[in-house]
Amino acid sequence: MAANKNALIRYKTIDQCLRNNYRQWTLDDLIDACSDALYEYEGKDVYVSKRTVQLDIQTMRSDKLGYNAPIEVYERKYYRYTEDDYSIMNIPVTDKDVKIMNEAIQILREFKDFSLFKEMDGVLQRLEDSVYSSQKDRRSIIHLDKNEQLKGLEYIDVLYEAIQHKKVIEVMYKSFKAHKASKMVVHPQLLKEFNNRWFVLAVSKEKFTTLALDRMIGITTREDLVYKDKELQGDLYYKDVVGVTVSENVRAQKVVFKVDLKNAPYVSTKPFHASQKEIKKTEDGIIFEIQVQHNFELERLILGFGDSIEVLKPAHLRKRIYHKLRTALSQYDDKE
Incomplete structure (x- = not known):
């Protein structure tokens, strides 16, 4: 179960309240505390309903987030932890958690060109030191494509x-x-x-x-x-294009192409566009259809598949790809 930031703030606030044994906490008290915490976070009033806090308590009691919080109601009015030293902040980190966080850290480090992530570098380092000390000598098993020489x-x-x-x-x-x-x-x-x-x-x-x-x-x-x-x-x-070139007031059109049997699985598993559909299987390939604007990036994508792809429709795109391939071939005709 995924929890959004506001929900996590409410869980943490309820936890802080219930850890304070010097006060009795009614449901209204917890609602007020959550409202104050969200106001401090958002900078504006955030409505927190009675039902929301009741569901938060139910979630904290359950195993959905791994809390299993021992929350009880006593005197039919007040809420508290039955274990004096309990806190959701003390939940142990599992091996699965370590693996997921380690992968997330490696991915975050790839965004080092954003100052936001540069400022997080110390946080990430401390997290690695405390959680992954036993794994610090292990090599990274995630590699993202990047170009260190890229300008700009x-x-x-x-x-x-x-x-x-x-x-x-x-x-x-x-x-x-x-x-x-x-x-x-x-x-x-x-x-x-x-x-x-x-x-x-x-x-x-x-x-x-x-x-x-x-x-x-x-x-x-x-x-x-x-x-x-x-x-x-x-x-x-960008919903109607491959790449970054969008033409205003131009409708997306149907592009039909056939990919040979050897390369069709690559196109099936990594579609040219979100609109891609498999139209027909033939003896020598698979016919696909996408609904996109015709732009430079689409042409480059098609040309990148060389002789393994054939544009069937529209006619003007088929003709344009044909002429580009003929021009490319002419670069080699007199050099053999």
Whole structure:
């Protein structure tokens, strides 16, 4: 059972109350304590119902979170622990817990370019020292793909904070096509990672634009400008594309392709897109269908499968892939 932050704050608050044997705790007292704790955490009033705290106590009593808290009601009114030294904070860490936390720590360390995680480094180290001291000489068994030479990672923090605090920024940017860098004033909306590269989706001159962090030369915050918040949801904005290139006012269209029998399992287990469907099995392959916008990243993905894939529909995409493959072949024709 997963518990959200507010629930965990309530459990911890109830635990602190019941550990205080110098006071008798009614249900209303526990409700007030939870409300105060959530107000301190959220910075605003958070409604805590009688039913919510009753369910919290029921959860703490159960094995759902491993607490098995010995909570009893006495005099038909007051709550307390039947064991004087009990606390949910004293629950022992199991071998399974150690394994899960160790894997989580290794993954968190991969995000070292965020200052948020840099500040956590000491916390992670202490956690490792206290929980995994017997395992500290063991090698890591998780490896995430990363490029230590990738440019622009130093701007992740600046962009993250600009989006979080709704700040307009001025970017010195040099695209691959440009001869020299130019200055852009943008309203950053989302950070996006794709294919081991980072991008920022921003508003520039009332239109969305996608900027690669490795093409940035410098960033300055513009305190004199009012930020335009488009309140974008990443999953919704990118739902019809492969990659990062989204065309406004363009509908997603059906793309049908066939993958040979040898490579079809790779496409089945790692779909090109969330909309992917298996349409038909043939003697020499499997036919798939996705519903996406036609963009550069889709073409690169298809071309990456070389002679193991064939685009069947739409005709214009099939023709475009055909010409790209013919051009690629021409690079080798006169060199054998």
